Amino acid sequence: MKDVQEIKKVIGYLHEEINSLENHLKNIQDKCDHQYEENNYYKKCTKCQQIKVLYF
Numbered sequence: 001m002k003d004v005q006e007i008k009k010v011i012g013y014l015h016e017e018i019n020s021l022e023n024h025l026k027n028i029q030d031k032c033d034h035q036y037e038e039n040n041y042y043k044k045c046t047k048c049q050q051i052k053v054l055y056f
Contacts (some may be wrong), residue, residue: 015048029045029048029050030046032045032047032050033047034047034048034050035047036052038054040054041053041054042054
């Protein structure tokens with residue numbers, strides 16, 4: 001069984017990795033020339049998968 005400190009270290013590393021990937025995704029979506037498909041509730045870019053909720 002892994003030591004508690006070792007598990008917390010892995011969790012910290014995974015949090016950092018997730019933050020890095022979220023920042024990378026945001027950069028991609030900020031630079032995208034969006035082409036949206038819409039329905040009654042949201043629109044979604046076919047290139048970068050960004051979703052924007054439509055409010056009525």
